[in-house]
Amino acid sequence: MPAxxxxxxxxxxxxxxxxxxxxxxxxATVTTQGTWDHYACEGFYDELMQxxxxxxxxxxxLAADLEALGGDELAARQRAAExxxxxxxxxxxxxxxxxxxxxxxxxxxxxxxAIPEQEWRRVEAGLKQRVQALNLFIDDLYHDxxxxxxxxxPQSVLSKSVNFRPQCVGxxxxxxxxxxxxxxxxxxxxxxxxxxxxxxxxxxSGVSYMLENRLVTKRVLPELFEHxxxxxxxxxxxxxxxxxxxxxxxxxxxxxxxVLTPGIYNAAYFEHAYLAQQxxxxxxxxxxxxxxxxxxxxxxxxxGPARVDVIYRRIDDLFLDPEAFQPDSILGVPGLLRxxxxxNVALANAPGAxxxxxxxxxxxxxxxxxxxxxxxxxxPNVPTYRCMEPEALAYVLEHIAELVVKPxxxxxxxxxxxxxxxTQAERSQFVQRVKKDPRNYIAQPTLGISTVPTIVKQTLxxxxxxxxxxxxxxxxxxxxxxxxxxxxxxxxxxxxxSSQGGGSKDTWIIPExxxxxxxxxxxxxxxxxxxxxxxxxxxxxTQKT
Amino acid sequence: MLSRVAENLYxxxxxxxxxxxxxxIVTVNANLLLDLPKGVAPGWRPxxxxxxxxxxxxxxxxDYGERQVVRFLLGDERHAGSIVTVLAAARExxxxxxxxxxxxxxxxxxxxxxxxxxxxxxxxxxTGRHAYLRELVLRCQTLAGLLDGTMLHDQGFEFLxxxxxxxxxxxxxxxxxxxxxxLLPQTDEGRPYDNIQWVSVLKSMTAYxxxxxxxxxxxxxxxxxxxxxxNPQFPRSVRWCIEHARSGLERLPRNDTSLREVGxxxxxxxxxxxxxxxxAQLHQFVDDVQLGIAALHDEIAATWFPPPSVVEP
Numbered sequence: 001m002p003a004x005x006x007x008x009x010x011x012x013x014x015x016x017x018x019x020x021x022x023x024x025x026x027x028a029t030v031t032t033q034g035t036w037d038h039y040a041c042e043g044f045y046d047e048l049m050q051x052x053x054x055x056x057x058x059x060x061x062l063a064a065d066l067e068a069l070g071g072d073e074l075a076a077r078q079r080a081a082e083x084x085x086x087x088x089x090x091x092x093x094x095x096x097x098x099x100x101x102x103x104x105x106x107x108x109x110x111x112x113x114a115i116p117e118q119e120w121r122r123v124e125a126g127l128k129q130r131v132q133a134l135n136l137f138i139d140d141l142y143h144d145x146x147x148x149x150x151x152x153x154p155q156s157v158l159s160k161s162v163n164f165r166p167q168c169v170g171x172x173x174x175x176x177x178x179x180x181x182x183x184x185x186x187x188x189x190x191x192x193x194x195x196x197x198x199x200x201x202x203x204x205s206g207v208s209y210m211l212e213n214r215l216v217t218k219r220v221l222p223e224l225f226e227h228x229x230x231x232x233x234x235x236x237x238x239x240x241x242x243x244x245x246x247x248x249x250x251x252x253x254x255x256x257x258x259v260l261t262p263g264i265y266n267a268a269y270f271e272h273a274y275l276a277q278q279x280x281x282x283x284x285x286x287x288x289x290x291x292x293x294x295x296x297x298x299x300x301x302x303x304g305p306a307r308v309d310v311i312y313r314r315i316d317d318l319f320l321d322p323e324a325f326q327p328d329s330i331l332g333v334p335g336l337l338r339x340x341x342x343x344n345v346a347l348a349n350a351p352g353a354x355x356x357x358x359x360x361x362x363x364x365x366x367x368x369x370x371x372x373x374x375x376x377x378x379x380p381n382v383p384t385y386r387c388m389e390p391e392a393l394a395y396v397l398e399h400i401a402e403l404v405v406k407p408x409x410x411x412x413x414x415x416x417x418x419x420x421x422x423t424q425a426e427r428s429q430f431v432q433r434v435k436k437d438p439r440n441y442i443a444q445p446t447l448g449i450s451t452v453p454t455i456v457k458q459t460l461x462x463x464x465x466x467x468x469x470x471x472x473x474x475x476x477x478x479x480x481x482x483x484x485x486x487x488x489x490x491x492x493x494x495x496x497x498s499s500q501g502g503g504s505k506d507t508w509i510i511p512e513x514x515x516x517x518x519x520x521x522x523x524x525x526x527x528x529x530x531x532x533x534x535x536x537x538x539x540x541x542t543q544k545t
Numbered sequence: 546m547l548s549r550v551a552e553n554l555y556x557x558x559x560x561x562x563x564x565x566x567x568x569x570i571v572t573v574n575a576n577l578l579l580d581l582p583k584g585v586a587p588g589w590r591p592x593x594x595x596x597x598x599x600x601x602x603x604x605x606x607x608d609y610g611e612r613q614v615v616r617f618l619l620g621d622e623r624h625a626g627s628i629v630t631v632l633a634a635a636r637e638x639x640x641x642x643x644x645x646x647x648x649x650x651x652x653x654x655x656x657x658x659x660x661x662x663x664x665x666x667x668x669x670x671x672t673g674r675h676a677y678l679r680e681l682v683l684r685c686q687t688l689a690g691l692l693d694g695t696m697l698h699d700q701g702f703e704f705l706x707x708x709x710x711x712x713x714x715x716x717x718x719x720x721x722x723x724x725x726x727x728l729l730p731q732t733d734e735g736r737p738y739d740n741i742q743w744v745s746v747l748k749s750m751t752a753y754x755x756x757x758x759x760x761x762x763x764x765x766x767x768x769x770x771x772x773x774x775x776n777p778q779f780p781r782s783v784r785w786c787i788e789h790a791r792s793g794l795e796r797l798p799r800n801d802t803s804l805r806e807v808g809x810x811x812x813x814x815x816x817x818x819x820x821x822x823x824x825a826q827l828h829q830f831v832d833d834v835q836l837g838i839a840a841l842h843d844e845i846a847a848t849w850f851p852p853p854s855v856v857e858p
Contacts, residue, residue, distance in 0.1 A: 089651075264641050277644040287851055288549050300548040302700050302849050303798050 035067045041462045045192050045450040047113055058116050058510075064518035065224055066111065071458035074110065078455045081110045081220045090212045093267045094499050107503035108213060110220055113452045113465060113485040114508045117231065123186070123194060123469070124479045126378030129369060131182045131471045134199065134356045136372040138178040141355055142168050152371045156388065157360055160439050162408075163202075165317060167324050168352035171341050174247045175474055179356065180348040181240070181312075182471045183207070186379070186483075188450035195382045195447070196365075197466065201349060201357040203314050207236060207470050208271035209504055210484040211278075217506040227519045230508035231481040236470070237278035239478050240312075244279075246474040247346035248309040255309040257281045258299065260289070262315050262331045267499075272314050286315070291335030297345040310346045311336075317351045359442050360386060360408045383445060387438040396443040397434065400427050403443040405434060420446055449494060452505065454487055464488045466496050467507065482507030550645055551704045552850040553638045558708030560635035561654075564628045564661070565685035566716040567618055568678040570595060570749045575674065577745040578611075587727040589614035594723045595716075596626050615674070620665040628681065629665060632658045647695045650688065657684045703793040707845060710793075714786035715838050717773055720749050722831040725766070726824060743769045750781040767820025770827070774834075775814055783834060784814050790841070803844040810837040 037053040039046075048063055050056050055063035066074065082105070090106040115123075140147050141164065147153040158164060183204025185197040214233050218225055241257065248255035261272035263285050276283035288299050289308065298305035313320060319329040324337035339345045355361070363384040369377045385392040385403070396403060399419075406416040417430045434441045451462035469483030485505040486496035496502040570592055578586055590609035593602050598617075601624060606613040620629045636658040643651050661668075661681060668677030689709070696702050724746045743764045747753040752773060753764075759776060760768050776782040791807045794800045817830055 264637075273644055282547055283644060284547065285549065288547050300851050302546045302548060302551050302704075 035071065035460055036063060039453065039460060039462065041451060044448050044462065044464070045188055045190055046462050047115075047188070047450055047452045047465070049453070059114060061516060061518040061521070062114055062224075062228065064521075065227070066453070066460070068518070071460070074455055074460070075458045077220045078110050081108055081216050084216050084219055088212070090209070091270050092498050093265075093269060106209060106212065107489065107498060108216060109454045109487055109489070109503050109505050110217065111453050111455060111460065112217060112221075112230070112506045112508045113467075114228075114510050115482065117509050117511045120482070120509045123379060127184055127469060127471050127479050128477045129373065129375060129378055130184065130196065130199070130365065131179060131473055131477065133369040133372045134182070134201065134365070135177050135179055135473060137368045138353055138356050139176050142171060142352060147368070147371055150371070152367055153364055154388070156439060157364075161355055161358055161361070163317070163352070163354035163358055165352035165355070167337060168350070173350045174249070174346050177473050178350040178353040180243055180247070180350075180473055182473070183468050184471065186467045186469065187447055190448040194379060196379050197382060198359065198362060199357060199365075202316060202354040203349070204468070204470065205268040205271050205314075206468055206484040207480070208274040210470075210480065210482070210507070211236060213484070213504055213506040223519060228508060228510050229514045230510055233481050236480055237275060239472055240275065241279040241281070243472045243474040244310045244312055244346075244348055247348060249343055249346060250309055256307060257310045257312065258284045258308055260284055260286070260311050260313040260315055262319070266314070268314065275312070281312070286331045286333050289333040289336070291333060291339045295335070295339050295342040295344050297333070297336065297339045308345055310348065312348050317354060320351060358408045359406050360388070360439065363442050382447065385443040387434055387441040387443065392443075393434070393438050396441075397431055400431060400443075402445065404446050405430060405441055405443045408440045408442070418446065452485070452487065454489070454505075461491070463491070464494050464496070465505065481509045546700045548849055548851045550642050550701065552846070553642045554645070554701050554704040555708035555845070555850075557635050557638040558705040559712040560631040560638070561685055561688055562709045562712040563626065563716070564631050564635070565682055566713065567596075567626070567628050568681045568685075569751065570720065571615060571618055572675065572678045573745050573749045576748070577741065580741050591723045591727045592618060595719045597719070598624060598626055616669055619668050629661050632661045645701050647691065649695065650691050653684070653688050653691060657681075657688070660684065700797060703796055704849075706793050707790055710786040710790045711838055711842060713781060714783045715835065717750060717781055717783050717786070718831050718834050718838070720746060721770065721773055722828060724749070725770070725827060740764055747773070752779060752781060755779050770819040774817070774819060784811070787811055787814070797849070799848055803841060803848060806837065806841040806844050810834065810841065813837060
């Protein structure tokens, strides 16, 4: 970076004496000088700054480099990123009120969210542990149900689970794995603890955006990227392919892997097409497939029927096979479950894997890990009250104003209540609902989820984020380096969904030692090095003569 | 290659060809009408006749005026065959198979659709129409060139070509049928406009110059019909389209029934003595050729495309 860099670096200097930031009223004019001095990150854990003007240990260099770039330059990079996204056609689909659908450009913020590698390795191990236990749990539920017999997991929860599929009882999927692709949502609370908020074991999405975010960042922040060398995420498609190929019923041959999409009107269609393309797999719809009399699955091709070995299905269980589940589904393939049970085609994730995706089951994950692996969870659950337990229920009803109460089987924030934000009337209405069906509810304290600096016009302001890493499981396990960081772009908002004003960021797992210096420092150091070198060289020459 | 993808590619090509052909006939008709005396000129109705969508047209418009017909053909969203609608359909088709075509192709289709819809008002105004249509034709041609030059010449490529040639052959027969029926009455003395109208038939297919080079006789009914139906070198003649459909089909598996249909159409064309046909006989002949093209389409669909979706009870 040119002269501006060094100037900015000088301006940062030593952290100011704990002066409280003046929030964002100061506007653009002051931002290039001492950006971080006025960064209002108190009250929450900020991933980059521990206090105004004071970067976290290990993040000093990144903070300095961002400051050196300056507000105007960062805003220009942000515009470049947005133009790139449009040009590359990175979109997501939203449904409009008129019933149509709109393809929107993917919202993205260029300031990366950084996590030191050492911390990440622990998270990675925790995620592997968790998914391994969940897979054992699912397999147990569809076989002997030992965990229920041993009274670790209540029968009543199982019998009321809407995602338990009786059709899957006794089935042995390849390698005994049910949830091959898992997306777990992580959040960090005020004190810095990382929690698992939920596990998505059905058809988790978002990974294509993780990959595209990385491409965009490489284009618009190349110098920082090069300097910090975050661990790569680009191998996900090939790891996904290997995971899927490992499930093939015909391992000796080159397996035919396909991605099954509900079609172009699905919100995640972009991702389905993207992953198919990246893996070199066919992108198929239900009507492209059929199950023959031999209980094998075929796709209709120009050359006639072609056998399919592995289906990465992005269709919900209930729409998968009208013969076995919802008879009026036109998205699925009649007989598919039959072919899967016969072991002639692999389905990822396996039907019925969603049983472990229930928010009440979530509350039992620490026990599940203990039961199957005899280990303590590496990443904790958010403390969770199970309303099915009378003591917990009493507590929840009394403290509903402080808690978030969620139903077991809804996603996307439906049917839940955020106590502090609700009115008295809403709370009492919700209390009635919980009393009626306590098994269906869990409650958690409201978390103060962490923030990351985000570009707002020409300034940086803290915005709340979560993180969705993806865990692949087959013959071996792998976890994405980081994952998809989603950010609530509205000030104060905790809603990170892209359909509701959420955006995303690139996630950098920074190797230890990388970027220990800011780039500006590194450059000036390199310069002085070469100067002193040439000096000593000329000296030695003088001596020789 | 997936059957659904093959079908999408085929229709994608048909839609683009239809847009291009429609743009051509509108341009030529506008030029022709400037040369014909008011009162005897056939006006704009023949263009709707060519598309065969008269019933739909009459549902929405009182008369076949220039403004109405041009709007109907260029930008009426209620008309599934209007340029704006077919290009939207082409884009939608392409979106579902983005992974099978070169990236530039998708960008071109996307741009073409945006242009056709975004600049429509200019196209509807008399002064802007020529430029609008010219741009449309050029962009369609660009697409064809892109595919030829950048796409794998694989099965998908053959389905694109099949779609294009069937649509083009069909359009050529329609133009010939309608325009020859609408020629000014034969009894007209001197018939100074006869020549102009056959010239415009040729121009509807950008065939005028090529006709001149190839036939070297004055423009009149018999040779023109022979040229647009049977010339083996002119890429918009029915014979040429069918011959190239054949060479594409030969590269596809399980092609025997489709090739038989192609043979039938080729024999029909080869056996016809077009200059000798009366107007009624010509109409019958065109009908037969069109039925043949429809039968060929059905064979292609039955052999390679997915079965029609089962209608839910």
